[in-house]
Amino acid sequence: xxxxxxxxxxxxxxxxxxxxxxxxxxxxxxxxxxxxxxxxxxxxxxxxxxxxxxxxxxxxxxxxxxxxxxxxxxxxxxxxxxxxxxxxxxxxxxxxxxxxxxxxxxxxxxxxxxxxxxxxxxxxxxxxxxxxxxxxxxxxxxxxxxxxxxxxxxxxxxxxxxxxxxxxxxxxxxxxxxxxxxxxxxxxxxxxxxxxxxxxxxxxxxxxxxxxxxxxxxxxxxxxxxxxxxxxxxxxxxxxxxxxxxxxxxxxxxxxxxxxxxxxxxxxxxxxxxxxxxxxxxxxxxxxxxxxxxxxxxxxxxxxxxxxxxxxxxxxxxxxxxxxxxxxxxxxxxxxxxxxxxxxxxxxxxxxxxxxxxxxxxxxxxxxxxxxxxxxxxxxxxxxxxxxxxxxxxxxxxxxxxxxxxxxxxxxxxxxxxxxxxxxxxxxxxxxxxx
DNA sequence: TCTGGGGTCCTAGGACCC
DNA sequence: TCTGGGGTCCTAGGACCC
Numbered sequence: 001x002x003x004x005x006x007x008x009x010x011x012x013x014x015x016x017x018x019x020x021x022x023x024x025x026x027x028x029x030x031x032x033x034x035x036x037x038x039x040x041x042x043x044x045x046x047x048x049x050x051x052x053x054x055x056x057x058x059x060x061x062x063x064x065x066x067x068x069x070x071x072x073x074x075x076x077x078x079x080x081x082x083x084x085x086x087x088x089x090x091x092x093x094x095x096x097x098x099x100x101x102x103x104x105x106x107x108x109x110x111x112x113x114x115x116x117x118x119x120x121x122x123x124x125x126x127x128x129x130x131x132x133x134x135x136x137x138x139x140x141x142x143x144x145x146x147x148x149x150x151x152x153x154x155x156x157x158x159x160x161x162x163x164x165x166x167x168x169x170x171x172x173x174x175x176x177x178x179x180x181x182x183x184x185x186x187x188x189x190x191x192x193x194x195x196x197x198x199x200x201x202x203x204x205x206x207x208x209x210x211x212x213x214x215x216x217x218x219x220x221x222x223x224x225x226x227x228x229x230x231x232x233x234x235x236x237x238x239x240x241x242x243x244x245x246x247x248x249x250x251x252x253x254x255x256x257x258x259x260x261x262x263x264x265x266x267x268x269x270x271x272x273x274x275x276x277x278x279x280x281x282x283x284x285x286x287x288x289x290x291x292x293x294x295x296x297x298x299x300x301x302x303x304x305x306x307x308x309x310x311x312x313x314x315x316x317x318x319x320x321x322x323x324x325x326x327x328x329x330x331x332x333x334x335x336x337x338x339x340x341x342x343x344x345x346x347x348x349x350x351x352x353x354x355x356x357x358x359x360x361x362x363x364x365x366x367x368x369x370x371x372x373x374x375x376x377x378x379x380x381x382x383x384x385x386x387x388x389x390x391x392x393x394x395x396x397x398x399x400x401x402x403x404x405x406x407x408x409x410x411x412x413x414x415x416x417x418x419x420x421x422x423x424x425x426x427x428x429x430x431x432x433x434x435x
Numbered sequence: 436t437c438t439g440g441g442g443t444c445c446t447a448g449g450a451c452c453c
Numbered sequence: 454t455c456t457g458g459g460g461t462c463c464t465a466g467g468a469c470c471c
Binding site for chain 3: 033034035036037038039041055056057058059060062075220221222243245246247248249250251252253296297298342343345347403404
Binding site: 041101102103104105186187188189190191192219220222 | 452
């Protein structure tokens with residue numbers, strides 16, 4: 001039997017999550033902003049119709065939003081992550097194998113569904129997800145990941161398809177591919193698109209039919225795989241288990257510019273604290289850390305400064321205290337007086353599995369004590385919320401640098417007191433998923 | 436004037452994704 | 454006034470070695 005994959009994704013996912021918990025905005029335009037309330041990163045169809053672009057800075061569209069009663073939210077990742085888990089729980093009932101590709105997209109193995117039933121199966125899946133979670137989705141089906149992605153794109157752009165498109169049949173592909181711009185293909189970004197257009201390759205059909213060798217020359221092996229996948233030749237497997245994570249970063253724009261070393265040390269300490277949580281959750285450690293900071297790249301008036309410093313730890317660790325110490329050392333080395341910093345962060349590459357690294361001959365560290373302390377710290381913060389307990393070494397006092405989330409929705413899925421009261425006539429299905 | 440040839444490893448930067 | 458965060462993969466080119 002030939003393989004069939006389905007890509008299921010949530011429409012305007014973050015916005016749809018907000019709508020599930022606030023039925024009053026079901027028909028209003030909705031947008032969700034990036035960290036620091038910076039840019040629009042999710043828009044409903046109604047918001048797109050107003051001309052709000054992806055990634056558009058909020059200060060440029062604030063008036064437009066006010067005039068049109070757009071519901072504007074800061075991002076609430078806890079909520080979106082919870083909703084994502086609910087979707088995937090449903091997907092697992094509907095497919096033997098599921099790969100979670102991103103917070104709002106999963107690949108499902110549809111191979112065992114007979115070809116003639118796939119469209120109907122996809123429609124049933126959509127309806128079920130909608131009923132159980134309140135989230136609208138689209139389903140794209142194809143013999144390869146790239147074609148499933150493309151089918152999903154077609155389903156989204158053509159309302160008459162009922163939210164599902166199947167590109168399993170080569171004859172169906174022959175009809176659609178010449179109608180779609182090459183830049184819509186998964187893996188073809190702006191740079192590749194420009195190169196392709198120069199060669200007169202304008203549609204997905206053109207791309208599929210170009211010689212694979214030319215694709216490789218133009219866009220490396222990645223481009224060559226894309227061409228093959230468009231022909232129905234699979235180059236990317238379904239990955240049920242997420243691979244070992246290779247890196248980990250915590251970076252933030254500041255709510256207000258940071259001008260003092262004290263505030264900078266506070267900020268990077270908070271980032272190191274968060275980094276420690278992430279490392280421990282994945283059972284990983286790091287032996288070095290890059291600390292960076294820079295002024296605003298948009299501000300042309302004030303002097304700019306951008307720099308980074310790599311700090312090597314005495315031994316690899318996921319202990320928050322070690323990470324804070326390294327982050328502070330890095331920040332001290334990089335920080336310069338007289339600049340208004342807009343952003344800072346820490347980046348850790350080459351992560352290793354905790355405990356697998358070499359130990360120094362004379363180990364000054366009591367690793368057991370450290371592990372016990374971190375386990376207790378994570379348990380308390382897991383129970384009472386992130387930040388309930390913070391090491392004094394972080395020296396967090398003023399938080400004037402803290403990222404803005406002025407328009408965050410309540411913690412519907414994590415705080416009992418934030419549960420909405422069910423309204424009569426509210427039938428999005430959200431109640432079902434909360435009981 | 437002419438001034439090895441290959442390997443490997445590492446890093447920085449580009450490109451792409453959501 | 455106000456412009457996100459966090460990943461992966463690939464390649465070119467330099468350092469280094471025999």
